[in-house]
Amino acid sequence: MSTSNAILEGLHDNSRNGNGSRSDDGFRRALLAGTIALVLLLPGAGFAAEPPAAGTPAKAAVVAVDNLLITTPPPPPNVRRPILSWGEGNGKSRFIPALEIVGFEALLNVYGRIVYPDDVDPNYSEGHKVFSVTPSTAWRHLTKGPWGFDGDSFQVNQIQHPYQGAVYQGFARSAGLGFWESAAYTFLGSFLWEVAGETTKPSINDQVASGIGGSLLGEPLFRLSSLVLEDGKENPGFWRELGAAVLSPPAGFNRHVFGDRFKGVFPSHSPATFTRVRLGANFTGHATGPGADNNVTRNEGALDYYLAYGLPGKDGYTYDRPFDYFDIQFTAVSSRNVFENIMTRGLLYGKKYEAGDDYRGVWGLYGSFDYISPQIFRVSSTTLSLGTTGQWWLTRAIALQGSAFGGIGYGAAGTVHPTELRDYHYGATGHGLLAARLIFGDKAMFDMTAREYYISGFGSTQVDGSERIFRGNASLTVSVYKRHGIGIQYILSQRDASSPGIPGTHQTVGTWSLAYNFLGDSRFGAVEWRPGEIRSR
Structure with missing residues (x-):
């Protein structure tokens, strides 16, 4: 279809609403710093200090905390057997x-x-x-x-x-x-x-x-x-x-x-998986920039689905096929957006690795597709990234899972207007992600994720324009009974669009959510490979 002469819609937004920008930047910096601190806690970092000697009060305190965090029996091993023959x-x-x-x-x-x-x-x-x-x-x-x-x-x-x-x-x-x-x-x-x-x-x-x-x-x-x-x-x-x-x-x-x-079913090879379904309400208490006055639904219902497939650490599981590790998430809302986000990333080619007895990971080339639409603007990208995903057992009961990616691709971003016209801009895209999940036995998990997209003018009809989009979220989920829990989450979405000679556009959306959570695993997806823990089952 023909070369568009459409103008990057953000360049028409001649006002920049800076209300609350300092607090947003502070949250953004804190979120990034916290995420980086968690994700970059590689196993070697823990070796800087000697662990407490056996029988010391510190060791006894750690054991006591672990016992408090694990009070339910572990889930049975997940073994799936091939059904008929597939692809033969x-x-x-x-x-x-x-x-x-x-x-x-x-x-x-x-x-x-x-x-x-x-x-x-x-x-x-x-x-x-x-x-x-x-x-x-x-x-x-x-x-x-x-x-x-x-x-x-x-x-x-x-x-x-x-x-x-x-x-x-x-x-x-x-x-x-x-x-x-x-x-x-x-x-x-x-x-x-x-x-x-x-x-x-x-x-x-x-x-x-x-x-x-x-x-x-x-x-x-x-x-x-x-x-x-x-x-x-x-x-x-x-x-x-x-x-x-x-x-x-x-x-x-x-x-x-x-x-x-x-009729043959694709053989999964029994990956370690974690599924979460959230049903709740979103409350958007903070929105600035073009569209914030008339395009925001302050209260909306939300349904969120998340699956991590092929989590590192399961004995015998390999990453020989593309997407033997992937995660996928989508959120549907009751406002006119319908889909607030659709995000997936998968390992195209990679290898697993380990560090000591308590860390397992996989690294390589990932492919991702993202669509994010926080009411007043939206971004989408298709990218290839180098990155890693891993899990580190900090104690017998506390585990840290994390991912870090950086790559390039092609994307689009723009302001949401009342009419569905060509109101956005394409370009070569840089994409980065840092994510961490801290799992406290069978009691709770704390998630932090930071994503950044840079939509350039290269490969676009608007060679001088660019957009930078940040998306950060922090959430706490607490188990109430077996696989049922409640969770609270805060998401900050921020867009900055600029072009020479035209005032820039700044938009932010801050949303709280409170939701019931149904969990596919009573241990929040923590993968167990330690021989002593496996024997105790």
């Missing part, structure tokens, strides 16, 4: 997913012709109806392009298009293909849609969002779907089949249309 013999096909992707895109085009028969984009479809594709328009896009940036809304480009790519990934994965081969299907499927799905000119940002972001979103959804089926053993039952199909519709389609051919 007749359970693998390269032709079927290719045909399905082409058919899916044909159905999307027919749907567009029926629902939007007279839709014409004056800037991007060259006067043609958007869905009135002909061989000549497809050939022109293939041979001449020109590739550019489209004018679709932020939600279309940064949610619907990645999900479209996730469908392609799901078709290929559920037909028995590996991650990288399926990623090629996703990329080529996106390319086919850009060339022959619409009359609008092919779009670089859509190719990134669907062709690359789609794989990074689709793989966790496929693995989640497979995990639901695998936990149901040989006969998952109606509800598990339905849940798996909702998580990955193309996988559900292949299971039911092709009978036993694709």
